[in-house]
Amino acid sequence: MSYIIGVDAGGSKIEVLALDLERHSANTLIIERSGNAMSAGEDKALYNIKEAVEKVSAPVEKTGSRCLGIYVGAAGAGSKEIRRKIREVLTGLALTDAVFVDSDYRIALAGAAGRPYGVVVIAGTGSVVYGVNEAGSEVILGGWGHLIGDEGSGYYIGRRAIREAVKFYEGRGGSKRIYEEVLAHFSVKDLTEIKPILYSGGFSKDIIAGLTVRVSKLCDEGERIARQILEEAGTALSELVSCALKRFVYISDVIVSGSILLKEKLVYDTFAFELKRTCPKVKIRRPRYRATAGALILLAGELGIELDSNLLPGAETL
Template structure:
C-alpha cells in the first residue's frame, strides 16, 4: 500500500463517491454508495455514515489493507451537498486523516472542473447553484436556496415544470404537448390528479420527481414546444446564476472561465441553451467543459490542504483515471 493516501469524497443527492490516490496523483481506487443528503432528517445521520463508510471501503478494495479502520489518510476532503456543518462530527468519527476537511460541494465541483484553477462553476443536478473563485482569492455564490425557494434550472425544477405545464394543458390553458402522456407513463399513474396526490402525499419523493427531467429534455428534442420552452428557460436561469457570480468576482475586461457540472448538463439542448444565454447575458464569460468530476475535485482540495503542489505531472496522472 502506498505510504501516503489522499481521499476525496463527493456526497450528493443521488450518490456518494469516494476516490483515493497516492501523492503523485495515481488513483488507486474509487467507490460509490447511496446518497448522503438530508442528514438532518430522522435516520439521516446513519444514512450519511453508511454512505461514507461504504464508498470509502469500496474504493479501498484493491489496496493491501482494505479495512477503513486500518487507514490513516494523509489528507481527506469531504464535499457535502446541503450544508456541511452538522456532518463534520459524523464524518470525523469515521475517517482518520492528518488533514480532514468537511465542506460544501460547490468548491470541490469548481476545483475538479477547472483542475484547481480560478473561475466559476454551475452545478445543476437535483438542485442548482453557482460558485466561483478568482485569482485574488475572493469567492462568491448564487442560488442553492433549495426547491421551495429556488433551484430554477435544476432537474427538479425542469421535472416540476414539465408536470405543471402538462396539468395546465389538460385544463386547456396551454398549447398542445405530449408531456401529459409522458408523465403518466414515467410515474406509472392513471391520471394527472392521481399523480398530484402521489406527490403531495410524498409517495413520490423530490429526488424521484427530478428523474422526469430527462423525459422533458427528450420531448424538447422531439419538437415539443412546451418542453422546449422549459429547457430554454432552464438554460437562461442557470446562466443568470453564473452571471451573478461573475459580476462579483470579475471585471468586464477579465475573461471568466465557466464550467458546468450535474445531470442537467448531460442534455445537449440544456448545454446549448445555457451557453447561448450566458454569451448573451455575460459576453466576457468563456464556457469550458469540466476536466475532472467533483470527487476528483475533492481529492485536489485534500492535496491542497496537505501542501501538495498540483503540478502538471500530478494532474496528468489523474487524467488517466479521472477526466470527465
C-alpha cells in the first residue's frame, strides 16, 4: 500500500493531507502554527512543517503503507534557499526522497481549479492573483504584502475603515459609525489608543483585516462609506484579474478564493460586474478543492501517478 502527502504551509496554520492511494482514504491534520519562513523565522517554520508532516504520517506508516512523495506549498518561500531547506528537512524524515516545494499560491490554484492551470484570485487577509497556463508560463499580480500591496483584501478594507475613523476623529469628514465600530473592534475608548496596538511589537495584519465583518454589517445597514469601501475592494480585485487575463487570452475561467471574495457578497458582486465589463467572456467559478488537494494534484503530475480528482475525500473547500 502507498500514500502521498500534500502540505499547505501558511502564515497562521499548516494543513497536511495524507492520501492512501489504494483505499482513497484521507488523513487531514491542521496545526495552528506558522509555516511562513519569512514572517515566523526560518527555524520555527521549518520545525513546524516537519512536525506536521511527521504527525500525519506516523499512523499511516504503522499500517505498513509507503510514502511515494510529499508536495509542499509554502507562504514566504520566495527564495530558492528556503525551498531547499524545507526540502532538506522533509527528506530528513526518511519517508521518501520525492519532496517538492513550491509557492502557496501554486497549490491553491491547482486545488481551486482541480488541475494545474488556470487563474485564481485569492482575497483573504492579503490578496494575490495567480495564473498558470497549459504551457506552464505563469503570471502573478499582487502579493506585495500590506506595506505596498494587498489591494482588495481584508487588510485593505480594514485599513480603509481605520482611515475613515481617523478622519472622523480629526473632524475632517469620515464616518461616525465606522469610527464607533473601530473603537469597539480594538476595545478602546479613545482612537489614539489603537497606535500602541498597531505599532508595538507583534503587529498582525489579521486584527486590521478583522474589521471587514463590521464594515460589512454597516454596509448592510445602509452606511454609505462602508458600502464605498467594499465596492472599492471589488473593483481593485477586478483590475488585477483583468490585467492577468489580458496575458492569457485563451484562459477565460477565473476561480475566486479567500474569505473576502467568497463571503462578502458586495465585494464579489462588484468584482464580478467590473470584471465582466472589461472581460465579457470571463467565467467566474468557486474553488473546487482545498490547497492541500492542489498539492496532491501537482505531486501526482510529478510522480506520473494517475489521480482521479473526483476521488479526493475530505479535500473539498470548507
